[in-house]
Amino acid sequence: MEKKSLKGWLYLLPAILFLGFFMVYPLIDVFVYSFEENYNFASQTYSGMGSYNYSYVLRDPYFLQAVRNTFLLVVITVPLSTGLALLISVALSSIRPLKQLFQTVFFLPYVTNTLAVGLVFMILFKRTAYTDGFVNLLLSWFGAGPVDFIDGPYAAKLFVLCLYTIWVVMPFKILILTSALASVNQTYYNAARIDGTSRTRIFFRITLPMISPTLVYLIITGFIGAFKAYSDAVALFGTNLNAAGMNTIVGYVYDMLYGSSGGYPSYASAAAILLFAIVLTITCINLLVSRKHVHYFS
Amino acid sequence: MQSETTHKKTGKNGGRILRVLTYMLLAFWGLVVLFPFYWMVLTSIKSYGAYNSEYVPKLYTLSPTLQNYADAFTAVPLARYFANTVFFTAATTALMLAVTVLAAYAFARLNFRGKNFLFVLFLSLMMIPNELVVITNYVTITNLDLRNTFSGLILPSVTSVFYIYLLKENFEQVPDQLYYAAKVDGTSDLKYLIKVMLPLCRPTIVTITILKAIECWNSYVWPRLATDDPQYYLVSNGIQSIRENGFGRENIPAMMAAVVVISLPLIVLFLFFRKMIMAGVSRGGTKG
Secondary structure, three states: OHHHHHHHHHHHHHHHHHHHHHHHHHHHHHHHHHHEEOOEOOOOEOOEEOOHHHHHHHHOHHHHHHHHHHHHHHHHHHHHHHHHHHHHHHHHHOOOOOHHHHHHHHHHHHHOOHHHHHHHHHHHHOOOOOOOOHHHHHHHHOOOOOOOOOOOOHHHHHHHHHHHHHHHHHHHHHHHHHHHHHOOOHHHHHHHHHOOOOHHHHHHHHHHHHHHHHHHHHHHHHHHHHHOOOHHHHHHHOOOHHHHOOOOHHHHHHHHHOOOOOOOHHHHHHHHHHHHHHHHHHHHHHHHHHHHHOOOOO | OHHHHOOOOOHHHHHHHHHHHHHHHHHHHHHHHHHHHHHHHHHHOOOHHHHHHOOOOOOOOOOOOOHHHHHHHHOOOHHHHHHHHHHHHHHHHHHHHHHHHHHHHHHHHOOOOOHHHHHHHHHHHOOOOHHHHHHHHHHHHHHOOOOOOHHHHHHHHOOOHHHHHHHHHHHOOOOHHHHHHHHHOOOOHHHHHHHHHHHHOHHHHHHHHHHHHHHHHHOOHHHHHHOOOHHHOOHHHHHHHHHHHOOOOOOHHHHHHHHHHHHHHHHHHHHHOHHHHHHHHHHHOOOO
Protein backbone atom coordinates (compact mmCIF):
# COMPACT_ATOMS: atom_id res chain seq x y z
CA MET A 1 0.00 0.00 0.00
CA GLU A 2 2.77 2.37 0.96
CA LYS A 3 4.63 1.66 -2.28
CA LYS A 4 1.50 2.19 -4.32
CA SER A 5 0.93 5.52 -2.64
CA LEU A 6 4.44 6.57 -3.52
CA LYS A 7 3.88 5.69 -7.17
CA GLY A 8 0.84 7.97 -7.43
CA TRP A 9 2.75 10.91 -6.05
CA LEU A 10 5.67 10.13 -8.33
CA TYR A 11 3.44 10.35 -11.42
CA LEU A 12 2.10 13.65 -10.14
CA LEU A 13 5.47 15.07 -9.19
CA PRO A 14 6.14 16.98 -12.44
CA ALA A 15 2.70 18.56 -12.39
CA ILE A 16 3.02 19.48 -8.72
CA LEU A 17 6.43 21.02 -9.28
CA PHE A 18 5.30 23.10 -12.26
CA LEU A 19 2.07 24.21 -10.64
CA GLY A 20 3.64 24.88 -7.29
CA PHE A 21 6.48 26.89 -8.68
CA PHE A 22 4.66 28.84 -11.39
CA MET A 23 1.14 29.09 -9.98
CA VAL A 24 0.69 28.50 -6.26
CA TYR A 25 3.79 30.32 -5.11
CA PRO A 26 3.19 33.31 -7.43
CA LEU A 27 -0.40 33.49 -6.27
CA ILE A 28 0.65 33.90 -2.65
CA ASP A 29 3.51 36.14 -3.60
CA VAL A 30 1.38 38.57 -5.57
CA PHE A 31 -0.61 39.37 -2.43
CA VAL A 32 2.60 39.89 -0.49
CA TYR A 33 4.00 42.18 -3.19
CA SER A 34 0.85 44.24 -3.25
CA PHE A 35 1.34 45.21 0.41
CA GLU A 36 5.09 45.81 0.31
CA GLU A 37 5.62 49.56 0.19
CA ASN A 38 8.39 51.21 -1.82
CA TYR A 39 9.58 47.89 -3.14
CA ASN A 40 12.78 48.27 -5.11
CA PHE A 41 13.15 45.79 -7.93
CA ALA A 42 16.94 46.11 -8.21
CA SER A 43 17.82 45.71 -4.52
CA GLN A 44 14.69 43.72 -3.63
CA THR A 45 14.08 45.76 -0.50
CA TYR A 46 10.97 47.46 0.82
CA SER A 47 10.22 49.92 3.58
CA GLY A 48 7.16 48.38 5.22
CA MET A 49 3.81 46.72 4.83
CA GLY A 50 0.68 48.72 4.12
CA SER A 51 -1.97 49.64 1.63
CA TYR A 52 -0.06 52.48 -0.01
CA ASN A 53 0.29 50.60 -3.32
CA TYR A 54 -3.47 50.34 -3.61
CA SER A 55 -4.08 53.99 -2.88
CA TYR A 56 -1.33 54.95 -5.33
CA VAL A 57 -2.87 52.85 -8.10
CA LEU A 58 -6.37 54.10 -7.36
CA ARG A 59 -5.22 57.70 -7.66
CA ASP A 60 -3.10 57.14 -10.78
CA PRO A 61 -4.85 58.87 -13.73
CA TYR A 62 -3.48 56.20 -16.08
CA PHE A 63 -5.16 53.51 -14.01
CA LEU A 64 -8.45 55.39 -13.96
CA GLN A 65 -8.21 55.85 -17.72
CA ALA A 66 -7.53 52.12 -18.09
CA VAL A 67 -10.51 51.25 -15.89
CA ARG A 68 -12.74 53.53 -17.92
CA ASN A 69 -11.57 52.07 -21.22
CA THR A 70 -11.98 48.52 -19.95
CA PHE A 71 -15.47 49.10 -18.59
CA LEU A 72 -16.60 50.76 -21.82
CA LEU A 73 -15.11 47.89 -23.80
CA VAL A 74 -16.90 45.32 -21.63
CA VAL A 75 -20.25 47.10 -21.64
CA ILE A 76 -20.20 47.55 -25.41
CA THR A 77 -18.68 44.31 -26.68
CA VAL A 78 -20.22 41.66 -24.43
CA PRO A 79 -23.91 42.35 -25.27
CA LEU A 80 -23.19 43.13 -28.92
CA SER A 81 -21.03 40.08 -29.58
CA THR A 82 -23.34 37.73 -27.69
CA GLY A 83 -26.42 39.08 -29.48
CA LEU A 84 -24.79 38.99 -32.89
CA ALA A 85 -23.44 35.50 -32.25
CA LEU A 86 -26.93 34.35 -31.28
CA LEU A 87 -28.41 35.84 -34.44
CA ILE A 88 -25.75 34.25 -36.64
CA SER A 89 -26.03 30.88 -34.88
CA VAL A 90 -29.79 30.81 -35.30
CA ALA A 91 -29.34 31.70 -38.96
CA LEU A 92 -26.67 29.00 -39.32
CA SER A 93 -28.80 26.29 -37.81
CA SER A 94 -31.77 27.12 -40.02
CA ILE A 95 -29.94 26.42 -43.28
CA ARG A 96 -28.45 23.35 -44.85
CA PRO A 97 -26.69 24.27 -48.11
CA LEU A 98 -23.33 26.03 -47.50
CA LYS A 99 -23.65 25.53 -43.74
CA GLN A 100 -20.26 23.85 -43.35
CA LEU A 101 -18.57 26.49 -45.47
CA PHE A 102 -19.99 29.30 -43.35
CA GLN A 103 -19.05 27.49 -40.13
CA THR A 104 -15.48 27.07 -41.32
CA VAL A 105 -15.16 30.68 -42.42
CA PHE A 106 -16.69 32.04 -39.23
CA PHE A 107 -14.21 30.09 -37.13
CA LEU A 108 -11.11 31.48 -38.88
CA PRO A 109 -10.44 34.41 -36.50
CA TYR A 110 -9.99 31.90 -33.67
CA VAL A 111 -6.86 30.45 -35.24
CA THR A 112 -5.25 33.71 -36.23
CA ASN A 113 -2.60 35.62 -34.39
CA THR A 114 -4.28 38.56 -32.63
CA LEU A 115 -1.24 40.76 -33.04
CA ALA A 116 -0.83 40.00 -36.73
CA VAL A 117 -4.44 40.48 -37.83
CA GLY A 118 -4.72 43.53 -35.59
CA LEU A 119 -2.11 45.10 -37.82
CA VAL A 120 -4.41 44.56 -40.80
CA PHE A 121 -7.24 46.25 -38.93
CA MET A 122 -4.95 49.13 -38.12
CA ILE A 123 -4.10 49.56 -41.79
CA LEU A 124 -7.74 49.37 -42.84
CA PHE A 125 -8.65 52.13 -40.39
CA LYS A 126 -5.55 54.28 -40.28
CA ARG A 127 -5.35 57.61 -42.03
CA THR A 128 -1.89 58.71 -43.11
CA ALA A 129 -0.48 61.45 -45.28
CA TYR A 130 -0.43 59.06 -48.22
CA THR A 131 -3.89 57.58 -47.98
CA ASP A 132 -7.11 57.92 -46.05
CA GLY A 133 -7.33 54.15 -45.81
CA PHE A 134 -9.97 51.71 -46.85
CA VAL A 135 -12.58 52.45 -44.18
CA ASN A 136 -12.48 56.14 -44.96
CA LEU A 137 -13.01 55.25 -48.61
CA LEU A 138 -16.19 53.44 -47.55
CA LEU A 139 -17.22 56.41 -45.42
CA SER A 140 -16.69 58.81 -48.29
CA TRP A 141 -19.18 56.84 -50.39
CA PHE A 142 -21.75 57.78 -47.78
CA GLY A 143 -20.56 61.35 -47.67
CA ALA A 144 -18.94 61.05 -44.25
CA GLY A 145 -15.68 62.84 -43.68
CA PRO A 146 -12.36 61.11 -43.18
CA VAL A 147 -11.69 60.12 -39.58
CA ASP A 148 -8.39 58.94 -38.17
CA PHE A 149 -9.47 55.89 -36.23
CA ILE A 150 -6.02 55.09 -34.86
CA ASP A 151 -4.64 58.47 -33.76
CA GLY A 152 -7.82 60.49 -33.85
CA PRO A 153 -10.74 61.18 -31.50
CA TYR A 154 -11.37 58.94 -28.52
CA ALA A 155 -14.74 57.68 -29.74
CA ALA A 156 -13.22 56.59 -33.05
CA LYS A 157 -10.42 54.71 -31.31
CA LEU A 158 -12.85 53.04 -28.96
CA PHE A 159 -14.98 52.06 -31.94
CA VAL A 160 -12.11 50.26 -33.66
CA LEU A 161 -11.07 48.55 -30.44
CA CYS A 162 -14.63 47.31 -29.85
CA LEU A 163 -15.01 46.20 -33.44
CA TYR A 164 -11.77 44.26 -33.41
CA THR A 165 -12.58 42.70 -30.04
CA ILE A 166 -15.94 41.55 -31.35
CA TRP A 167 -14.29 40.17 -34.50
CA VAL A 168 -11.88 38.17 -32.33
CA VAL A 169 -14.42 36.74 -29.86
CA MET A 170 -17.18 35.82 -32.33
CA PRO A 171 -15.85 32.41 -33.47
CA PHE A 172 -15.93 30.96 -29.96
CA LYS A 173 -19.44 32.23 -29.29
CA ILE A 174 -20.84 31.10 -32.63
CA LEU A 175 -19.33 27.65 -32.17
CA ILE A 176 -20.71 27.18 -28.68
CA LEU A 177 -24.16 28.55 -29.55
CA THR A 178 -24.46 26.48 -32.72
CA SER A 179 -23.80 23.28 -30.85
CA ALA A 180 -26.23 24.33 -28.09
CA LEU A 181 -28.92 24.98 -30.70
CA ALA A 182 -28.26 21.63 -32.33
CA SER A 183 -28.71 19.82 -29.03
CA VAL A 184 -32.19 21.17 -28.33
CA ASN A 185 -34.58 18.23 -28.30
CA GLN A 186 -36.49 18.12 -31.60
CA THR A 187 -39.70 16.88 -29.96
CA TYR A 188 -40.34 20.35 -28.53
CA TYR A 189 -40.24 21.82 -32.01
CA ASN A 190 -42.43 19.07 -33.42
CA ALA A 191 -45.01 19.63 -30.70
CA ALA A 192 -45.01 23.38 -31.31
CA ARG A 193 -45.37 22.82 -35.04
CA ILE A 194 -48.44 20.66 -34.54
CA ASP A 195 -49.95 23.49 -32.51
CA GLY A 196 -49.16 25.92 -35.32
CA THR A 197 -46.95 28.12 -33.13
CA SER A 198 -45.30 31.04 -34.90
CA ARG A 199 -41.54 31.19 -35.44
CA THR A 200 -41.07 34.13 -33.09
CA ARG A 201 -43.02 32.39 -30.36
CA ILE A 202 -41.06 29.16 -30.86
CA PHE A 203 -37.82 31.12 -30.57
CA PHE A 204 -38.75 32.97 -27.38
CA ARG A 205 -40.69 30.18 -25.70
CA ILE A 206 -38.62 27.12 -26.64
CA THR A 207 -35.24 27.92 -28.15
CA LEU A 208 -34.19 30.74 -25.86
CA PRO A 209 -35.11 29.03 -22.57
CA MET A 210 -33.47 25.80 -23.74
CA ILE A 211 -30.15 27.45 -24.58
CA SER A 212 -30.21 29.94 -21.69
CA PRO A 213 -27.56 28.05 -19.64
CA THR A 214 -25.20 28.29 -22.63
CA LEU A 215 -25.97 31.98 -23.02
CA VAL A 216 -25.18 32.59 -19.37
CA TYR A 217 -21.93 30.65 -19.75
CA LEU A 218 -21.00 32.80 -22.75
CA ILE A 219 -21.93 36.04 -21.02
CA ILE A 220 -19.87 35.17 -17.95
CA THR A 221 -16.81 34.04 -19.91
CA GLY A 222 -17.36 37.06 -22.18
CA PHE A 223 -17.23 39.43 -19.23
CA ILE A 224 -14.11 37.76 -17.86
CA GLY A 225 -12.42 37.77 -21.26
CA ALA A 226 -13.28 41.39 -22.02
CA PHE A 227 -12.02 42.56 -18.64
CA LYS A 228 -8.69 40.99 -19.51
CA ALA A 229 -8.46 42.72 -22.90
CA TYR A 230 -4.95 43.71 -23.79
CA SER A 231 -3.31 42.29 -26.89
CA ASP A 232 -6.10 43.54 -29.18
CA ALA A 233 -5.35 47.07 -28.01
CA VAL A 234 -1.61 46.57 -28.49
CA ALA A 235 -2.20 45.27 -31.99
CA LEU A 236 -4.16 48.39 -32.95
CA PHE A 237 -2.44 51.18 -31.06
CA GLY A 238 1.09 49.92 -30.39
CA THR A 239 2.82 49.10 -27.12
CA ASN A 240 2.62 52.60 -25.66
CA LEU A 241 -1.04 52.41 -24.78
CA ASN A 242 -0.91 55.13 -22.13
CA ALA A 243 0.21 57.65 -24.72
CA ALA A 244 -2.59 56.57 -27.02
CA GLY A 245 -5.06 56.89 -24.13
CA MET A 246 -6.28 53.39 -24.91
CA ASN A 247 -4.73 51.38 -22.10
CA THR A 248 -6.66 48.56 -20.42
CA ILE A 249 -6.36 47.31 -16.83
CA VAL A 250 -4.22 44.36 -17.86
CA GLY A 251 -2.15 46.70 -20.00
CA TYR A 252 -1.63 48.91 -16.96
CA VAL A 253 -0.43 45.89 -14.96
CA TYR A 254 2.13 44.97 -17.60
CA ASP A 255 3.26 48.55 -18.10
CA MET A 256 3.87 48.84 -14.38
CA LEU A 257 5.85 45.64 -14.45
CA TYR A 258 7.82 46.14 -17.60
CA GLY A 259 8.47 48.57 -20.41
CA SER A 260 9.40 52.21 -20.34
CA SER A 261 7.36 53.00 -17.23
CA GLY A 262 7.98 49.61 -15.62
CA GLY A 263 9.92 48.20 -12.72
CA TYR A 264 7.17 48.42 -10.10
CA PRO A 265 5.95 44.90 -9.32
CA SER A 266 4.16 46.19 -6.20
CA TYR A 267 1.95 48.59 -8.14
CA ALA A 268 1.44 45.92 -10.79
CA SER A 269 0.37 43.43 -8.10
CA ALA A 270 -2.04 45.88 -6.51
CA ALA A 271 -3.59 46.64 -9.90
CA ALA A 272 -3.82 42.93 -10.77
CA ILE A 273 -5.57 42.18 -7.48
CA LEU A 274 -7.98 45.07 -8.05
CA LEU A 275 -8.74 43.63 -11.48
CA PHE A 276 -9.29 40.22 -9.96
CA ALA A 277 -11.64 41.72 -7.36
CA ILE A 278 -13.64 43.49 -10.07
CA VAL A 279 -13.93 40.35 -12.18
CA LEU A 280 -14.93 38.24 -9.19
CA THR A 281 -17.62 40.73 -8.15
CA ILE A 282 -19.07 40.97 -11.64
CA THR A 283 -19.05 37.19 -12.04
CA CYS A 284 -20.91 36.77 -8.74
CA ILE A 285 -23.49 39.35 -9.79
CA ASN A 286 -23.87 37.58 -13.12
CA LEU A 287 -24.43 34.25 -11.40
CA LEU A 288 -26.96 35.71 -8.97
CA VAL A 289 -28.93 37.44 -11.72
CA SER A 290 -28.85 34.40 -13.97
CA ARG A 291 -30.13 32.09 -11.26
CA LYS A 292 -33.41 33.96 -11.37
CA HIS A 293 -33.80 33.83 -15.11
CA VAL A 294 -32.19 30.67 -16.37
CA HIS A 295 -34.04 27.45 -16.92
CA TYR A 296 -31.99 24.38 -16.19
CA PHE A 297 -33.29 21.17 -17.68
CA SER A 298 -31.95 17.87 -16.55
CA MET B 1 -35.87 20.56 -44.95
CA GLN B 2 -37.87 20.75 -41.77
CA SER B 3 -38.65 24.46 -41.87
CA GLU B 4 -40.27 24.13 -45.33
CA THR B 5 -43.30 22.71 -43.62
CA THR B 6 -43.52 25.21 -40.80
CA HIS B 7 -44.77 28.39 -42.34
CA LYS B 8 -48.45 27.88 -42.20
CA LYS B 9 -48.67 31.36 -40.71
CA THR B 10 -45.96 33.19 -42.60
CA GLY B 11 -46.89 31.58 -45.89
CA LYS B 12 -44.57 30.40 -48.66
CA ASN B 13 -43.54 33.95 -49.57
CA GLY B 14 -42.63 34.98 -46.05
CA GLY B 15 -40.51 31.85 -45.74
CA ARG B 16 -38.59 32.70 -48.88
CA ILE B 17 -37.92 36.27 -47.75
CA LEU B 18 -36.71 34.97 -44.41
CA ARG B 19 -34.43 32.52 -46.20
CA VAL B 20 -32.94 35.28 -48.35
CA LEU B 21 -32.42 37.47 -45.28
CA THR B 22 -30.75 34.57 -43.48
CA TYR B 23 -28.27 34.02 -46.29
CA MET B 24 -27.65 37.75 -46.57
CA LEU B 25 -26.79 37.95 -42.88
CA LEU B 26 -24.44 34.96 -43.13
CA ALA B 27 -22.82 36.29 -46.27
CA PHE B 28 -22.36 39.68 -44.62
CA TRP B 29 -20.58 38.20 -41.62
CA GLY B 30 -18.53 35.97 -43.91
CA LEU B 31 -17.42 39.10 -45.71
CA VAL B 32 -16.51 40.84 -42.45
CA VAL B 33 -14.44 37.82 -41.42
CA LEU B 34 -12.72 37.27 -44.74
CA PHE B 35 -12.08 40.84 -45.79
CA PRO B 36 -9.10 41.46 -43.48
CA PHE B 37 -7.51 38.28 -44.83
CA TYR B 38 -8.13 39.40 -48.40
CA TRP B 39 -6.71 42.83 -47.64
CA MET B 40 -3.59 41.41 -46.06
CA VAL B 41 -2.85 39.10 -49.00
CA LEU B 42 -3.71 41.83 -51.49
CA THR B 43 -1.49 44.41 -49.84
CA SER B 44 1.35 41.91 -49.51
CA ILE B 45 1.51 41.44 -53.28
CA LYS B 46 1.30 45.11 -54.17
CA SER B 47 4.66 46.68 -54.89
CA TYR B 48 5.94 49.30 -52.48
CA GLY B 49 5.67 52.04 -55.08
CA ALA B 50 2.21 51.03 -56.21
CA TYR B 51 0.87 50.88 -52.66
CA ASN B 52 2.15 54.30 -51.73
CA SER B 53 0.87 55.96 -54.88
CA GLU B 54 -2.70 54.80 -54.20
CA TYR B 55 -4.26 57.66 -52.32
CA VAL B 56 -7.57 55.91 -52.82
CA PRO B 57 -6.81 52.27 -52.04
CA LYS B 58 -7.48 49.84 -54.88
CA LEU B 59 -9.39 46.64 -54.21
CA TYR B 60 -7.28 44.63 -56.66
CA THR B 61 -3.86 44.70 -58.23
CA LEU B 62 -2.84 44.04 -61.81
CA SER B 63 0.88 43.68 -61.19
CA PRO B 64 1.36 41.29 -58.29
CA THR B 65 4.88 40.89 -56.92
CA LEU B 66 6.55 38.57 -54.45
CA GLN B 67 9.26 41.10 -53.65
CA ASN B 68 7.65 41.93 -50.30
CA TYR B 69 8.03 38.34 -49.17
CA ALA B 70 11.72 38.45 -50.02
CA ASP B 71 11.97 41.73 -48.08
CA ALA B 72 10.14 40.27 -45.12
CA PHE B 73 12.73 37.53 -44.81
CA THR B 74 15.82 39.64 -45.51
CA ALA B 75 15.16 43.07 -43.97
CA VAL B 76 13.98 41.69 -40.62
CA PRO B 77 14.87 38.38 -38.93
CA LEU B 78 11.47 36.88 -39.71
CA ALA B 79 12.97 33.43 -40.28
CA ARG B 80 14.49 33.54 -36.81
CA TYR B 81 11.21 34.61 -35.19
CA PHE B 82 9.58 31.78 -37.06
CA ALA B 83 12.14 29.19 -35.98
CA ASN B 84 11.97 30.42 -32.38
CA THR B 85 8.20 30.07 -32.37
CA VAL B 86 8.30 26.59 -33.87
CA PHE B 87 10.82 25.49 -31.26
CA PHE B 88 8.94 27.18 -28.42
CA THR B 89 5.63 25.66 -29.52
CA ALA B 90 7.06 22.16 -29.97
CA ALA B 91 8.97 22.13 -26.69
CA THR B 92 6.17 23.62 -24.60
CA THR B 93 3.56 21.32 -26.07
CA ALA B 94 5.75 18.23 -25.63
CA LEU B 95 6.50 19.08 -21.99
CA MET B 96 2.84 19.87 -21.34
CA LEU B 97 1.86 16.50 -22.80
CA ALA B 98 4.32 14.56 -20.66
CA VAL B 99 3.28 16.35 -17.46
CA THR B 100 -0.43 16.15 -18.27
CA VAL B 101 -0.45 12.48 -19.25
CA LEU B 102 1.38 11.41 -16.09
CA ALA B 103 -0.82 13.52 -13.82
CA ALA B 104 -4.06 12.47 -15.51
CA TYR B 105 -3.04 8.82 -15.25
CA ALA B 106 -2.32 9.18 -11.54
CA PHE B 107 -5.70 10.77 -10.91
CA ALA B 108 -7.62 8.34 -13.10
CA ARG B 109 -5.93 5.02 -12.44
CA LEU B 110 -3.67 4.99 -9.38
CA ASN B 111 -4.77 4.97 -5.77
CA PHE B 112 -2.85 6.93 -3.21
CA ARG B 113 -3.48 8.80 -0.04
CA GLY B 114 -4.62 12.40 -0.48
CA LYS B 115 -5.74 11.87 -4.07
CA ASN B 116 -9.16 13.47 -3.78
CA PHE B 117 -7.87 16.40 -1.81
CA LEU B 118 -5.13 17.02 -4.33
CA PHE B 119 -7.58 16.78 -7.22
CA VAL B 120 -9.85 19.41 -5.68
CA LEU B 121 -6.79 21.59 -5.17
CA PHE B 122 -5.90 21.18 -8.84
CA LEU B 123 -9.43 22.04 -9.92
CA SER B 124 -9.44 25.19 -7.82
CA LEU B 125 -6.28 26.30 -9.61
CA MET B 126 -8.29 26.48 -12.85
CA MET B 127 -9.91 29.64 -11.55
CA ILE B 128 -6.64 31.52 -11.14
CA PRO B 129 -6.24 34.10 -13.88
CA ASN B 130 -2.87 34.24 -15.57
CA GLU B 131 -2.59 37.97 -14.90
CA LEU B 132 -2.19 37.30 -11.19
CA VAL B 133 0.71 34.88 -11.42
CA VAL B 134 2.59 36.47 -14.29
CA ILE B 135 4.01 39.21 -12.06
CA THR B 136 5.86 36.89 -9.71
CA ASN B 137 6.90 34.66 -12.59
CA TYR B 138 8.49 37.65 -14.24
CA VAL B 139 10.39 38.45 -11.06
CA THR B 140 11.39 34.81 -10.58
CA ILE B 141 12.65 34.42 -14.12
CA THR B 142 14.56 37.69 -13.87
CA ASN B 143 16.17 36.66 -10.59
CA LEU B 144 17.12 33.25 -11.94
CA ASP B 145 18.78 35.00 -14.87
CA LEU B 146 16.52 33.16 -17.26
CA ARG B 147 15.34 36.16 -19.24
CA ASN B 148 16.18 35.82 -22.91
CA THR B 149 16.55 32.07 -22.70
CA PHE B 150 14.28 29.35 -23.99
CA SER B 151 13.93 27.86 -20.50
CA GLY B 152 12.57 31.16 -19.28
CA LEU B 153 10.11 31.26 -22.14
CA ILE B 154 9.02 27.64 -21.93
CA LEU B 155 8.90 26.59 -18.27
CA PRO B 156 6.18 28.99 -16.99
CA SER B 157 4.05 28.24 -20.09
CA VAL B 158 3.89 24.48 -19.58
CA THR B 159 1.16 24.00 -17.00
CA SER B 160 -2.46 23.54 -18.03
CA VAL B 161 -4.69 22.27 -15.25
CA PHE B 162 -7.67 22.11 -17.55
CA TYR B 163 -6.00 19.62 -19.88
CA ILE B 164 -5.18 17.37 -16.92
CA TYR B 165 -8.86 17.43 -16.04
CA LEU B 166 -9.95 16.77 -19.63
CA LEU B 167 -7.57 13.84 -20.06
CA LYS B 168 -8.38 12.36 -16.66
CA GLU B 169 -12.06 12.26 -17.60
CA ASN B 170 -11.14 10.44 -20.79
CA PHE B 171 -8.78 7.98 -19.06
CA GLU B 172 -11.55 7.06 -16.64
CA GLN B 173 -13.71 5.85 -19.51
CA VAL B 174 -11.23 3.09 -20.33
CA PRO B 175 -12.67 -0.11 -18.80
CA ASP B 176 -11.01 -1.36 -15.60
CA GLN B 177 -10.85 -4.90 -16.97
CA LEU B 178 -8.12 -3.92 -19.40
CA TYR B 179 -6.02 -2.73 -16.50
CA TYR B 180 -6.52 -5.89 -14.47
CA ALA B 181 -5.77 -8.05 -17.49
CA ALA B 182 -2.57 -6.11 -18.07
CA LYS B 183 -1.67 -6.45 -14.40
CA VAL B 184 -2.17 -10.22 -14.54
CA ASP B 185 0.19 -10.31 -17.52
CA GLY B 186 2.73 -8.47 -15.42
CA THR B 187 2.63 -5.24 -17.42
CA SER B 188 4.00 -2.22 -15.58
CA ASP B 189 1.91 0.89 -15.11
CA LEU B 190 4.07 2.96 -17.39
CA LYS B 191 3.94 0.36 -20.14
CA TYR B 192 0.17 0.06 -19.76
CA LEU B 193 -0.18 3.82 -19.97
CA ILE B 194 1.87 4.06 -23.15
CA LYS B 195 0.71 0.90 -24.90
CA VAL B 196 -2.97 0.87 -23.97
CA MET B 197 -4.25 4.14 -22.54
CA LEU B 198 -2.62 6.56 -24.97
CA PRO B 199 -3.76 4.82 -28.17
CA LEU B 200 -7.28 4.46 -26.77
CA CYS B 201 -7.48 8.14 -25.86
CA ARG B 202 -5.81 9.42 -28.99
CA PRO B 203 -8.55 11.91 -29.96
CA THR B 204 -8.27 13.75 -26.64
CA ILE B 205 -4.47 13.72 -26.82
CA VAL B 206 -4.58 15.19 -30.32
CA THR B 207 -7.14 17.79 -29.24
CA ILE B 208 -5.12 19.09 -26.33
CA THR B 209 -1.95 19.03 -28.43
CA ILE B 210 -3.54 21.20 -31.09
CA LEU B 211 -5.16 23.59 -28.61
CA LYS B 212 -1.87 24.03 -26.77
CA ALA B 213 0.01 24.54 -30.04
CA ILE B 214 -2.44 27.27 -31.09
CA GLU B 215 -2.07 28.92 -27.70
CA CYS B 216 1.73 28.80 -27.92
CA TRP B 217 1.87 30.07 -31.48
CA ASN B 218 -0.24 33.10 -30.60
CA SER B 219 1.15 33.84 -27.15
CA TYR B 220 2.28 37.39 -26.72
CA VAL B 221 2.24 38.54 -23.12
CA TRP B 222 4.69 36.13 -21.53
CA PRO B 223 7.19 36.17 -24.42
CA ARG B 224 7.12 39.95 -24.28
CA LEU B 225 7.94 39.95 -20.57
CA ALA B 226 10.53 37.18 -20.77
CA THR B 227 12.49 38.49 -23.75
CA ASP B 228 13.81 41.82 -24.86
CA ASP B 229 16.52 40.46 -27.11
CA PRO B 230 15.28 40.06 -30.71
CA GLN B 231 17.32 36.83 -30.87
CA TYR B 232 14.58 35.22 -28.79
CA TYR B 233 11.49 36.96 -30.16
CA LEU B 234 8.49 34.87 -31.11
CA VAL B 235 6.31 35.83 -34.05
CA SER B 236 3.90 37.95 -31.98
CA ASN B 237 6.72 40.05 -30.54
CA GLY B 238 8.42 39.98 -33.90
CA ILE B 239 5.41 41.47 -35.66
CA GLN B 240 5.09 44.10 -32.97
CA SER B 241 8.72 45.11 -33.32
CA ILE B 242 8.42 45.06 -37.11
CA ARG B 243 5.50 47.41 -36.73
CA GLU B 244 7.36 49.77 -34.46
CA ASN B 245 10.78 49.83 -36.06
CA GLY B 246 11.05 47.14 -38.72
CA PHE B 247 10.95 48.17 -42.35
CA GLY B 248 10.54 51.81 -41.62
CA ARG B 249 7.00 52.74 -40.86
CA GLU B 250 5.80 53.18 -44.39
CA ASN B 251 6.62 49.82 -45.90
CA ILE B 252 3.17 48.44 -45.28
CA PRO B 253 3.29 45.80 -48.08
CA ALA B 254 6.37 44.11 -46.56
CA MET B 255 4.68 44.24 -43.17
CA MET B 256 1.64 42.53 -44.61
CA ALA B 257 3.83 39.87 -46.20
CA ALA B 258 5.20 39.14 -42.74
CA VAL B 259 1.66 38.98 -41.38
CA VAL B 260 0.67 36.47 -44.08
CA VAL B 261 3.70 34.30 -43.31
CA ILE B 262 2.88 34.34 -39.59
CA SER B 263 -0.82 33.60 -40.04
CA LEU B 264 -0.46 30.84 -42.61
CA PRO B 265 0.72 27.89 -40.47
CA LEU B 266 -2.27 27.98 -38.14
CA ILE B 267 -4.74 28.47 -40.97
CA VAL B 268 -3.29 25.44 -42.78
CA LEU B 269 -3.36 23.45 -39.54
CA PHE B 270 -6.98 24.48 -39.06
CA LEU B 271 -8.04 23.49 -42.57
CA PHE B 272 -6.48 20.04 -42.08
CA PHE B 273 -7.83 19.36 -38.59
CA ARG B 274 -11.02 21.43 -38.85
CA LYS B 275 -13.39 18.97 -37.20
CA MET B 276 -10.99 18.06 -34.44
CA ILE B 277 -10.11 21.66 -33.61
CA MET B 278 -13.71 22.82 -33.54
CA ALA B 279 -14.78 19.87 -31.37
CA GLY B 280 -11.82 20.48 -29.10
CA VAL B 281 -12.51 24.19 -28.70
CA SER B 282 -16.16 23.60 -27.90
CA ARG B 283 -15.06 21.16 -25.20
CA GLY B 284 -12.21 23.08 -23.77
CA GLY B 285 -11.50 26.32 -25.55
CA THR B 286 -11.43 29.60 -23.74
CA LYS B 287 -11.14 32.69 -25.79
CA GLY B 288 -13.62 35.47 -25.87
